[in-house]
Amino acid sequence: MTAAVETGQTVIHGDRVSLLRVLGPAHVWALGVGIVLVGEFTGWNFSADKGGALAALIVCWIVGLLYTSVAMIDSEVTSTVAAAGGQYAQAKHIVGPLMAFNVALFLVFAYTMLEVSDAILLGDTIVAKAGVEGLTHNSFIAATIVVLAWLNYRGVLMTLNVNFVITAIAYVSIVILFFSVSPWTQGAVLKLNELVTPGNALPYGWIGVIAAFQFGIWYYLGIEGTTQAAEEVRSPARSLPYGTMAGMITLLIAAAMTWYVCASLMPWEYLGITYYPLWDAGKLTGSPLLENLLFIATLLAALASANGCINDAARAWFSLGRDRYLPSWFSAVHPKYRTPYRSILFLLPIALAFAFIADLNQAITFSILSGVLQYTFMSINIMMFRKKWPLGTIRRGYTHPFHPLPAIVLFCLCMVTFFAIFLGFGSQLIAMTVFYFLISLWFHFYRYKFVRRGDQFSMPWPKPQGY
Amino acid sequence: MWMGLSYVCWGISVVLAAWMLYDWFKVDTTYSEAVLTSSREGELEAVSEKHRI
Numbered sequence: 001m002t003a004a005v006e007t008g009q010t011v012i013h014g015d016r017v018s019l020l021r022v023l024g025p026a027h028v029w030a031l032g033v034g035i036v037l038v039g040e041f042t043g044w045n046f047s048a049d050k051g052g053a054l055a056a057l058i059v060c061w062i063v064g065l066l067y068t069s070v071a072m073i074d075s076e077v078t079s080t081v082a083a084a085g086g087q088y089a090q091a092k093h094i095v096g097p098l099m100a101f102n103v104a105l106f107l108v109f110a111y112t113m114l115e116v117s118d119a120i121l122l123g124d125t126i127v128a129k130a131g132v133e134g135l136t137h138n139s140f141i142a143a144t145i146v147v148l149a150w151l152n153y154r155g156v157l158m159t160l161n162v163n164f165v166i167t168a169i170a171y172v173s174i175v176i177l178f179f180s181v182s183p184w185t186q187g188a189v190l191k192l193n194e195l196v197t198p199g200n201a202l203p204y205g206w207i208g209v210i211a212a213f214q215f216g217i218w219y220y221l222g223i224e225g226t227t228q229a230a231e232e233v234r235s236p237a238r239s240l241p242y243g244t245m246a247g248m249i250t251l252l253i254a255a256a257m258t259w260y261v262c263a264s265l266m267p268w269e270y271l272g273i274t275y276y277p278l279w280d281a282g283k284l285t286g287s288p289l290l291e292n293l294l295f296i297a298t299l300l301a302a303l304a305s306a307n308g309c310i311n312d313a314a315r316a317w318f319s320l321g322r323d324r325y326l327p328s329w330f331s332a333v334h335p336k337y338r339t340p341y342r343s344i345l346f347l348l349p350i351a352l353a354f355a356f357i358a359d360l361n362q363a364i365t366f367s368i369l370s371g372v373l374q375y376t377f378m379s380i381n382i383m384m385f386r387k388k389w390p391l392g393t394i395r396r397g398y399t400h401p402f403h404p405l406p407a408i409v410l411f412c413l414c415m416v417t418f419f420a421i422f423l424g425f426g427s428q429l430i431a432m433t434v435f436y437f438l439i440s441l442w443f444h445f446y447r448y449k450f451v452r453r454g455d456q457f458s459m460p461w462p463k464p465q466g467y
Numbered sequence: 468m469w470m471g472l473s474y475v476c477w478g479i480s481v482v483l484a485a486w487m488l489y490d491w492f493k494v495d496t497t498y499s500e501a502v503l504t505s506s507r508e509g510e511l512e513a514v515s516e517k518h519r520i
Contacts, residue, residue, distance in 0.1 A: 016505040016506060016507065017502055017503060017505050017506060018505075018506045018507075019506065083508045084508070085508075089508065126469075130469035132469045132470065134470070135469050135470060135473060136473075139473040139474070139476040139477045139480075140473070140476055142476065142477065142480040143476035143477075143479055143480050146479070146480040146483050146484050147479060147480070147483060149483075149487070150483040150486070150487060153487055153490075231508075319508070321504075322504075322506060322507075322508060323508070328504050329500075329504070331504045331506060332500075332503035332504050333503065333504075333505075333506045334494060335494065335498055335502065335503065336494075341490075341491065341494070342491070345487060345488075345491060348484075348487075456508075458507065458508040
């Protein structure tokens with residue numbers, strides 16, 4: 001190491017400015033669950049509109065299986081590829097540069113569009129609560145995106161400490177709601193047996209269950225975002241699997257409680273169209289305390305999700321710059337706060353522009369599509385990873401069981417979800433596929449010549465089998 | 468009250484955005500590009516967690 005470089009008030013140790021390794025398992029949990037939990041407050045319930053209340057429960061379990069596979073596979077690979085960019089870095093080392101470029105774009109799109117959806121939700125929730133004529137959501141959207149970008153700019157530790165607190169409050173509010181409605185006694189407050197009957201449980205039959213997959217994704221969308229913290233956790237091999245799996249367990253419990261309470265309080269026709277299922281559930285209990293608690297929790301869940309999304313999208317963009325897949329200008333690290341500050345600032349106006357011009361359904365669909373494309377990649381990625389570096393040839397922080405069953409389950413469920421998205425948003429699916437195809441051509445024929453090919457493969461791994 | 472809150476949100480957004488732009492300018496004019504873009508993937512991993520089976 002060279003001597004410290006002193007400039008102004010900031011001392012840079014050595015000749016490199018890197019991201020800070022300051023996070024622990026709790027921060028990983030806060031990042032993953034923080035991004036996802038908003039899906040319990042809005043989003044999952046649209047699956048009831050597609051297939052009825054029972055369909056919403058069936059996809060809760062089946063999509064839970066999809067995401068459990070995602071969490072297990074992700075934990076194994078990322079405990080070995082501990083680098084910012086998460087699945088992008090995995091794709092680069094295991095599949096190749098073109099796949100990596102596409103995966104990074106999936107990540108940036110998924111998280112930026114989810115951030116946009118969160119900000120719109122937060123603004124609309126405040127406007128709905130206020131009920132004041134002339135009040136628009138624009139100022140609340142702007143404040144959400146700018147304040148959270150500022151927090152991310154100032155450092156990852158404070159960003160995820162805040163996320164931990166607000167995510168925990170939002171989660172506890174679901175638990176409080178659940179126990180406040182006497183879940184062990186049907187008929188007192190909850191009326192599941194009256195609202196979900198054999199006659200209306202699956203109003204559109206099993207094709208409705210398939211269609212419900214599109215919004216069932218919202219129960220867990222974003223849990224894979226934990227891997228973006230890989231370069232900033234103190235012990236990635238331990239913290240990432242621990243935080244991700246704990247997050248997945250937390251979400252499975254939250255999803256089950258949310259469905260049970262909401263399906264027992266609202267008819268599926270209403271549940272499938274409301275933007276605020278949990279807040280409405282709070283209102284339907286007749287308790288002003290619960291109503292206000294769920295209103296605040298909806299805001300906090302949206303804030304936590306947007307906060308995590310800014311963190312993750314910026315890391316993916318930063319990683320692209322660092323490998324020169326995009327101009328290396330984006331790979332700058334703030335010498336004092338040790339954050340990818342240029343990437344955060346670059347994505348800020350993009351998020352604002354989409355939040356002001358896009359509607360919530362479009363933003364959500366783009367986010368889900370990019371997410372499912374990424375999960376499809378993960379099922380192929382783990383097969384290649386195990387084939388190129390079998391167990392015993394490389395140190396793994398976590399080894400997922402029953403391989404290749406989770407990869408096969410994940411791939412099959414992704415195909416079902418693509419079909420469900422095609423049923424609802426076929427033109428968007430085709431448009432995004434064409435977009436990724438064209439951008440791949442641009443990368444292959446133009447951009448890749450700027451990449452320093454030897455520098456991008458940085459992990460001290462043995463040669464893969466067969467090479 | 469809600470309209471007032473809306474104006475406060477605009478104000479906070481403008482102030483924080485301006486601060487970030489100012490800090491960005493200050494950092495970019497104080498440090499060389501080579502220092503700012505010196506981060507390397509896997510560097511710490513290679514030093515602190517050597518892959519031994």
